[in-house]
Each structure stands twice: as structure tokens, then as C-alpha cells.
Amino acid sequence: MAGVYFDELTVGQVFHHPLKRTITEADNVFFTALTHNPALLHLDEEYCRTETEFGQRIVNSCFTLGLMVGISVGDTTLGTAVANLGWDEVRFPKPLFHGDTIRVETEVIELRESKSRPNQGIVTFLHRAYNQKGELVASCKRSGLQLKRPQG
Template sequence: MPGVWFDELSVGQLFQHPIRRTVTEMDNVLFSSLTHNPAQLHLDEEYCREHTEFGQRIVNSCFTLGLMVGISVGDTTLGTAVANLGWDEVRFPKPLFHGDTVRVETEVIELRESRSRPDQGIVTFRHRAYNQHGDLVAECKRSGLQRKRPAG
């Protein structure tokens, strides 16, 4: 099982996730279409060339958020998560473009024993996503309910 048990985590622990992902036009267009997001910023290249400071389409920020968290799962919560409790302080300081390659790091920023579930705890992660130039393109805090190592 690749995930980490709650009692194996420590505040300040940093995961440099080995998986990287180059974002494609298909990723952006399909995600935007599947989620019924018709924003020209994601779908209309000509509009973006003529009317935006970027001069090209930008990747849907909800896709960026999902990709950032998804890349982290294998090293942190795969097989040990009970539930995702929420995302806070979600930020996109720079846009992500088709062809950008994303790398992600995750820091454990808070741990708390569950008062109602003695075999579980609440972990808060800070996820950060960077493009191939080292620019921060997304970050968030994510809280989740995580299993402790089974007794035995």
C-alpha cells in the first residue's frame, strides 16, 4: 500500500512527488466540456489572442487543482484516506498553459487526533504545483480524514 498512515506523518514532512505531467490541449478542452464550463479563456484560441493578456488559452483552474491533488495521492493517501474533508486557501498565482509540465510538492502542516474515531486522525496538507520554469501555478490547503496503522 503506497499511502502513509496518520501516525507515520509529522508536521513539516515534505513530499516531492516523482510523478510529473505535461498538460495537453485535450486535457483542458475535455475537462472544460465535461464540466459544462464554456469560458472563452479555456476554449477559444482566437478570442484569447485578441482579448487577453496571455495571448493563448489558459488551462481550467479546476483541472489544475484536481491534477495537483491527484499527483499527491500515491505518496500520501492511497489506501489510507477515509474522506476528503475540504480545500481551503486555493490560489492560482500564475496561469497554466497547454504544453506546461506540472510537478507537485506536499507539506504536512497540521495533524489532529479524531475525537470521535480513535483509529483515525485529521491531516492538513499544503499542496503546491509548479510549471517547468519553477513558477508556482497553484496551491491549496487540503484536510482529510486518514486511517491510523491497524493494531496487530
């Protein structure tokens, strides 16, 4: 079990996840096609080159969100999560492009005991993803129900 129990977390704790990921064209096109998203911004290179401010395809933001959260799991919730309760304040201040590499950090911003589940608590994480230039490309708050360390 790599994750952290609720009672081992502290507000202000920051995880600098060692796993980084270079996003490929295949990642973007497969994800976009699998989710039935026909947006030309993700699929049509010629359109993006001539009709957008980006000059190239941009990475699907839903893929970026999933990747950002996924990179965090091994250090935070793997084996200790009961349920994901929601994502809030999801932001994409800069686009990602094919060939960009992201790194992720996670901060614990709130901890609350569960009133109905004495062996669990609610944690709110703030995830932030950066490209290889150190620019913030995504962020979100994620709330989850987390196990406490087993007694005995």
C-alpha cells in the same frame, strides 16, 4: 498500499512527488467541456490571442486543482484515506498553458487526533504545483480523515 498512515506523518514533512505531467490541449478542452464551463479563456484560441493578456488559452483552474491533488495521492493517501474533508485557500498565482509540465510537492502542516474515531486522525496538507520554469502555479490546503496504522 502506497499511502501513509496518520501516525507515520509529521508536521513539516515534505513529499516531492516524482510524477510530473505535461498538460495537453485535449486535457483542457475535454475537462472544460465535461464540466459545462463555457469560458472563452479555455476554449477560444482566437479570442485569447486578440482579447486577453495571455495571448493563448489558459488551462482550466479546476483541472489544475484536481491534477495537483491527484498527483499527491499515491505518496500520501492511497489506501489510507477515509474521506476528503475539504479544500481551503485555493490559489492560482500564475496561469498554466497547453504544453506546460507541472510538478507537485506536499507539506504536512497540521495533524489532529480524531475525538470520535480513535483509529483515525485529521491531517492537513499544503499542496504546491510548479511549472517547468519553477514558478508557483497553484496551491491549496487539503484536510482529510486518515487511517492510523492497524494495531496487532
